[in-house]
Amino acid sequence: MFSENRLTAMKHPLIRNLFISISLTLLSIGTACGEKIVVDPIGRTVHVPDHPLRIISMAPSVTEIIFALEQQHRLVGVTRFSNYPAAARSLPRVGSYVRLDMERILALRPDLCIAVKDGNPINVVTRLMELGIPVYAVDPRNIAAIIQTVQALGDLLEAGENTGRLVQQMQQRVGRIRDLVATSRNRPRVFVQIGISPLVSVGPNTLADELITLAGGRNVVTGSNLYPVFSREQILGLAPEVLIITSMAREKIFVDIKREWQEWQQLPAVRNQRLYLINSDLTDRPSPRLLEGLECLTAAIHPELLDMQGLNCQ
Amino acid sequence: MNIIKRISIISIILTIVLLLTMVLGISVGSSDQNLLHMVKALIYPEQDPVLSAIVLKLRFPRVLLAVIAGAVLSLGGVVFQSILRNPLAEPYILGISGGAAIGAILGIIMGLARFPGVGFTAFAGSILSLILILYLSSGQTIFQKDRLLLSGVMVNAFCSAVIMFLVSITRDARLHNIIFWLMGDFSTINALQAGLLLVMVIPCFIIIFMLSHTLNLLSMGKETAKSSGVRTRLIILVQLLTTSFMVSLVVGYCGLLGFVGLVVPHLMRIRLGPDHRVLVPACILGGGAYMVLCDILARTLPEQGEMPTGVVTALIGAPLFIYFLKRSNR
Amino acid sequence: MNAAIEVNHLTCRYDALVTVDRISFSVTEGEFFIIIGPNGSGKSTLMNTIAGLMRSAGGEIRIKNRPLKSYTQKDLARTIALVRQQASVDFPFTVAEVVMMGRAPHQGMLGLERTADQAAVREALTFTDLHHLANRKMHQLSGGERQRVFIARAICQDPEIMLLDEPTAALDLAHQTRIMDLMEKLKQEKGTTIVMISHDINLASLYADTLLLLKNGQVIRSGSPVAVLAYDVLESAYGCSLLVDTNPVKACPRITLVPESQLERIRKAGKG
Numbered sequence: 001m002f003s004e005n006r007l008t009a010m011k012h013p014l015i016r017n018l019f020i021s022i023s024l025t026l027l028s029i030g031t032a033c034g035e036k037i038v039v040d041p042i043g044r045t046v047h048v049p050d051h052p053l054r055i056i057s058m059a060p061s062v063t064e065i066i067f068a069l070e071q072q073h074r075l076v077g078v079t080r081f082s083n084y085p086a087a088a089r090s091l092p093r094v095g096s097y098v099r100l101d102m103e104r105i106l107a108l109r110p111d112l113c114i115a116v117k118d119g120n121p122i123n124v125v126t127r128l129m130e131l132g133i134p135v136y137a138v139d140p141r142n143i144a145a146i147i148q149t150v151q152a153l154g155d156l157l158e159a160g161e162n163t164g165r166l167v168q169q170m171q172q173r174v175g176r177i178r179d180l181v182a183t184s185r186n187r188p189r190v191f192v193q194i195g196i197s198p199l200v201s202v203g204p205n206t207l208a209d210e211l212i213t214l215a216g217g218r219n220v221v222t223g224s225n226l227y228p229v230f231s232r233e234q235i236l237g238l239a240p241e242v243l244i245i246t247s248m249a250r251e252k253i254f255v256d257i258k259r260e261w262q263e264w265q266q267l268p269a270v271r272n273q274r275l276y277l278i279n280s281d282l283t284d285r286p287s288p289r290l291l292e293g294l295e296c297l298t299a300a301i302h303p304e305l306l307d308m309q310g311l312n313c314q
Numbered sequence: 315m316n317i318i319k320r321i322s323i324i325s326i327i328l329t330i331v332l333l334l335t336m337v338l339g340i341s342v343g344s345s346d347q348n349l350l351h352m353v354k355a356l357i358y359p360e361q362d363p364v365l366s367a368i369v370l371k372l373r374f375p376r377v378l379l380a381v382i383a384g385a386v387l388s389l390g391g392v393v394f395q396s397i398l399r400n401p402l403a404e405p406y407i408l409g410i411s412g413g414a415a416i417g418a419i420l421g422i423i424m425g426l427a428r429f430p431g432v433g434f435t436a437f438a439g440s441i442l443s444l445i446l447i448l449y450l451s452s453g454q455t456i457f458q459k460d461r462l463l464l465s466g467v468m469v470n471a472f473c474s475a476v477i478m479f480l481v482s483i484t485r486d487a488r489l490h491n492i493i494f495w496l497m498g499d500f501s502t503i504n505a506l507q508a509g510l511l512l513v514m515v516i517p518c519f520i521i522i523f524m525l526s527h528t529l530n531l532l533s534m535g536k537e538t539a540k541s542s543g544v545r546t547r548l549i550i551l552v553q554l555l556t557t558s559f560m561v562s563l564v565v566g567y568c569g570l571l572g573f574v575g576l577v578v579p580h581l582m583r584i585r586l587g588p589d590h591r592v593l594v595p596a597c598i599l600g601g602g603a604y605m606v607l608c609d610i611l612a613r614t615l616p617e618q619g620e621m622p623t624g625v626v627t628a629l630i631g632a633p634l635f636i637y638f639l640k641r642s643n644r
Numbered sequence: 645m646n647a648a649i650e651v652n653h654l655t656c657r658y659d660a661l662v663t664v665d666r667i668s669f670s671v672t673e674g675e676f677f678i679i680i681g682p683n684g685s686g687k688s689t690l691m692n693t694i695a696g697l698m699r700s701a702g703g704e705i706r707i708k709n710r711p712l713k714s715y716t717q718k719d720l721a722r723t724i725a726l727v728r729q730q731a732s733v734d735f736p737f738t739v740a741e742v743v744m745m746g747r748a749p750h751q752g753m754l755g756l757e758r759t760a761d762q763a764a765v766r767e768a769l770t771f772t773d774l775h776h777l778a779n780r781k782m783h784q785l786s787g788g789e790r791q792r793v794f795i796a797r798a799i800c801q802d803p804e805i806m807l808l809d810e811p812t813a814a815l816d817l818a819h820q821t822r823i824m825d826l827m828e829k830l831k832q833e834k835g836t837t838i839v840m841i842s843h844d845i846n847l848a849s850l851y852a853d854t855l856l857l858l859k860n861g862q863v864i865r866s867g868s869p870v871a872v873l874a875y876d877v878l879e880s881a882y883g884c885s886l887l888v889d890t891n892p893v894k895a896c897p898r899i900t901l902v903p904e905s906q907l908e909r910i911r912k913a914g915k916g
Contacts, residue, residue, distance in 0.1 A: 098491075099490070099619065102372050103343045103345045103373075104344050106364055106367060107344075107345035107346070107365075107368065109364055121490075121491060122425075122427070123502045126427075130504060317756060317757060318756065401735070526754070527751075527753060528753075530755070531745055531748055533735050534737075537692075537728060538728070540696070540697055541695055541726035543718035543720070543722070543749040544717065587737075588735035588736055588737050589737075589741065591754060591755070
């Protein structure tokens with residue numbers, strides 16, 4: 001989370017110029033040609049290179065988007081959990097997205113860093129800017145914003161036709177699900193379990209919540225807490241008909257979790273064997289793959305509309 | 315030997331040790347670790363501007379912060395050990411750590427920057443808990459050491475509970491920030507902030523050094539000190555406030571680094587004797603060097619990433635502490 | 645002769661309890677003044693108040709004809725030195741270092757040692773016969789030796805008045821006399837006024853110029869040992885049976901405790 005005060009300082013012409021001159025003298029990072037001034041999705045004015053060639057992605061979602069735009073040749077560093085696609089795993093690591101390694105970042109001589117709001121710590125961003133490295137921040141907080149992010153990054157990274165194609169693809173997928181779900185009047189009660197111990201679920205204003213609604217379900221969790229903790233008894237009271245588990249659980253652990261839930265036959269979801277495991281990367285990460293998560297959720301909530309077998313949900 | 319000569323010789327030796335550890339500190343990092351490369355980069359920055367930037371803008375402020383933190387905590391330990399007449403006291407013992415932690419966590423939750431925002435809230439928290447402790451332990455004889463210690467322990471315990479509560483209700487990325495802070499964290503600092511910190515603690519060092527002889531007199535007992543002409547209440551108050559100020563500044567910025575304020579004064583006392591006029595400069599210089607070494611270990615031991623420095627100081631300090639304890643029982 | 649210490653209607657309180665009750669007396673310069681009395685009679689409170697360690701609840705104390713309140717802490721330390729019972733030393737200072745700390749009232753803030761200070765320390769060590777122990781650590785000394793160190797430190801303070809709170813308690817016989825002799829010597833050679841609290845009435849009788857007998861915070865009797873150590877006075881003050889006769893070593897009263905088994909026999913023989 002950024003505090004707007006610190007970043008608006010960059011808008012002041014004097015300070016901006018100071019930073020530019022210091023960075024150019026100290027860090028001659030060899031930017032190709034010139035720079036342009038852009039406004040990033042959260043409203044910051046950033047000096048980015050015309051042709052960024054040494055980009056550091058500060059979140060796994062950004063890495064996925066860059067690969068989806070086929071601009072991975074511009075990437076020189078990613079964060080630790082950038083595990084998709086497979087090619088990303090061989091890129092140099094710069095720490096995790098909450099604990100970035102400044103030295104590694106500097107050593108890679110980036111000409112641009114792409115950060116996510118509500119993810120990367122503000123002080124790291126400030127430090128990078130102080131050291132003369134431009135940081136472009138995105139805020140993919142819901143599906144619409146993710147598509148906007150794809151558009152913005154596509155333009156930034158000169159992805160050309162890939163941008164329009166990817167945006168259109170994503171919009172079509174969302175539209176398809178929307179139409180499909182509209183055919184059913186049923187809105188089952190859904191509980192998404194993201195933590196095993198303690199039992200953590202998702203509240204409104206989270207990505208998963210939006211997915212549940214789009215997928216034609218009703219999130220039983222309301223209230224202002226984004227990631228509330230529950231006891232099993234409390235979940236009983238919520239009586240979900242569908243139980244989705246999205247922790248980074250592998251098959252074996254999922255079998256154990258399923259067994260644990262078997263005691264609670266009072267839960268409609270357990271009684272009717274409506275327990276599903278979905279890869280958390282698909283429901284948690286604001287990238288194009290989120291739409292696969294959407295499809296998986298739809299298949300779980302409305303098996304009559306969509307078949308889960310055809311999808312890759314784990 | 316003349317006391318002035320003694321202070322000078324020991325200070326010179328320890329300064330050399332400190333400088334050597336600092337050089338080691340800035341030549342170690344997650345990228346290039348070659349000392350020669352580093353020296354070249356410093357002399358000819360144009361040849362390798364990236365390494366020179368890494369060394370000057372990342373490593374050097376961090377090493378400087380480690381020196382300041384080590385010096386402040388060790389000095390705080392010496393002062394509290396004298397005032398409380400307990401060779402095993404720590405600067406956190408009067409609830410400074412608990413209060414500072416609560417203040418810092420609240421600052422992080424409010425979204426303040428580490429420096430000066432969180433540093434300030436931490437300082438405010440520590441002063442509040444210090445006042446609470448002084449109030450709890452006051453009576454006809456203020457500064458009665460056993461009651462001070464007891465109140466300090468109680469307040470610290472209460473603060474721990476509050477801290478756990480605050481941690482449990484924080485659910486987002488700020489939680490990471492809090493936890494790293496709690497474990498001791500030197501990674502977020504720039505040269506300006508380190509310099510400011512230095513400017514603020516140097517007067518504290520000077521004040522405490524000027525009062526080092528009164529620390530000698532105080533270590534023989536408050537009444538004995540008073541009958542030697544020491545205005546004990548005033549002096550103790552000044553020392554408590556000065557120490558609390560600098561310790562809570564450091565805590566506010568770097569988090570909780572345990573055992574340093576226990577181990578370094580004790581090591582120094584064993585080697586150099588109990589005269590505070592020697593111990594004060596020795597702890598400043600030696601404490602700084604010790605912390606730089608701990609930080610180096612924190613950065614180099616793990617295969618990937620770094621450990622929080624507070625973990626290293628605890629891992630080294632706790633066994634040393636046990637060793638001192640057994641030694642003093644003999 | 646001038647009064648070194650004058651106490652006028654001094655009252656001390658500990659919460660609601662009155663520990664010293666409007667007492668008045670004066671100590672002449674250069675005399676050996678010993679305060680005796682049963683436990684809880686307010687002796688230590690009295691001494692701590694004279695030394696400026698505790699505040700009084702009423703009355704006045706004058707030191708060398710100046711009110712106690714008018715002295716700064718350091719001024720007072722140059723005039724009065726206090727030796728308490730067996731202070732514990734938690735830190736491993738050497739004898740020489742502890743004695744040197746006595747010079748603090750005459751030094752600057754950092755206590756840097758000048759030649760005058762070193763000379764004073766040497767003299768104090770010789771006076772108390774501690775020269776051979778100068779570099780020994782404090783915790784390696786016996787109780788008696790440690791007490792002498794604190795006395796040497798007090799001597800270094802170069803005071804005109806020396807206050808001692810039961811300096812011979814818990815010491816063996818040899819050290820008891822040694823310390824009393826030291827005080828006597830100080831009085832003779834330097835003209836120091838000695839004010840001491842003693843639990844040993846016979847020692848007090850042997851050495852004191854003036855005795856002050858306290859009970860329940862009040863003065864029962866003050867004056868020469870002969871005047872104060874009368875058996876009826878003592879018996880009512882201490883509440884036990886005593887036999888008072890003359891010490892064969894010096895012409896001063898000698899007090900002997902009478903066990904209950906001997907009481908009848910002594911009474912019949914007539915107490916003296």
